[in-house]
Amino acid sequence: MRVAIVGGTGALGLGLAVRLARAGVEVVIGSRSDARAREAEHQVLRAVPGALARGAIWDRAADAGEVVVIAVPAAAQEATIRFLAPHLQGKVVVDATVSLDPSDPTSAAPPPEGSCALRARTLLPPEVGLVAAFHTLSGRLLADVDRPVTADALLCGDDPEAKETVAGLCERMGIRPVDVGPLAKSVVLEALTGILIGLNRRYRRRHVGVRFTGLSDPSSPPPLAAWGISGR
Ligand SMILES: NC(=O)c1ccc[n+]([C@@H]2O[C@H](COP(=O)([O-])OP(=O)(O)OC[C@H]3O[C@@H](n4cnc5c(N)ncnc54)[C@H](OP(=O)(O)O)[C@@H]3O)[C@@H](O)[C@H]2O)c1
Incomplete structure (x- = not known):
């Protein structure tokens, strides 16, 4: 993968x-700048010697990925996806974008579509398996590879196979995936990022995360039919 x-x-x-490189996953780090892509490649290789990691210009990175994660500032999301859309056909795309209020980053400032992921859905080719994920994980904690991540990786989407793929990547990273439902739940996931920023500030912490209790094996939820539910 x-x-x-x-x-x-x-x-x-x-x-x-x-984190992915540490889990043995091949990664391609996409940047608008070749120099920054190479520098990031070196950073990954310093953290994980021998990793299968390389830097590449945006569109080449997107071409190379079977799964493509979009992790850009919200203000750049639309232009990024419009530019990359021809390179994303048939892939699993993971949108991690969060739009926060610039004057109060503890509050979400979602686009008119309701969330950045729902906006991404309107911009991506229809056959792209879109998953919204990683909004509640700290990038700095992920980069600190020797520290375990005890928070859950919350994800949502309308394509079960794409969600399974992303859940599998989370498990490989040693992070418990929790499928919170259809893509529309991204409204909640994206709002949680602001809450976590507020908690980090209030309690003087750096990596506050979210972990659900009462889920024995969230990667294999019981069939919905068992609960009398017909939707996702
Ligand atoms: N940081 C976290 O821990 C965290 C946690 C949860 C969610 N998020 C969300 O994830 C996304 C990425 O967060 P981040 O903190 O990693 O963001 P960031 O450092 O501000 O930006 C990520 C990368 O996006 C590219 N970029 C910046 N401005 C751009 C523009 N105008 N157009 C296109 N690309 C641009 C840059 O790469 P190049 O210049 O190399 O192209 C930059 O290194 C955001 O939406 C954020 O809200 C972040």
Whole structure:
């Protein structure tokens, strides 16, 4: 499995690249700049010697990835996806974008679509398996490969196979995936990022995360029919 990370030079993207590389996953770090892509490649290789990691310009990275993570600032998300859309056909795309209020980053400032992931859905080719994930994980914690991540990786989407792929990557990183439902739940996941920023500030912490209790094996939820539910 090869994972490309667009915005892989940023805090979240680099953290994911390092964690995935440590798990033995091949990563391609996408940047608008060849020099920054190479620098990020060196950073991953310093953290994980011998890793299957390389830097590449955005579109080449997207071409190379079977799974493509979008981890760019919200203001850049639309232009990024419009530019990359022809390179994302048929792939699993993971959107990690969060739009926060610039004057109060503890509050979400979602786009008119309701969330960045729902906006991504309107911009991506229909056959792309879109998953929203990683909003509640700290990029810096992910990059600190020797520290375990005890928080859950919350994810949502409308494509079960794509969600399974992303859940599998989380498990490989040693992070428990929790499928919170359809893509529309991204409204909640994206809002949680602001809450976590507020908690880090209030309690003077750096890596506050979310972990659900009462889930014995969240990667294999009981069939929905068992609960009398017909939707996702
Ligand atoms: N940081 C976290 O721990 C964290 C946690 C949860 C969610 N998130 C969300 O994940 C996304 C990425 O977060 P981040 O902190 O990693 O962001 P970031 O460091 O601000 O940006 C990530 C990368 O995006 C690229 N970028 C910056 N401005 C751009 C623009 N105008 N157009 C296109 N690309 C641009 C840059 O890469 P190049 O210049 O190399 O192209 C940059 O390194 C954000 O939406 C954030 O809200 C972050």
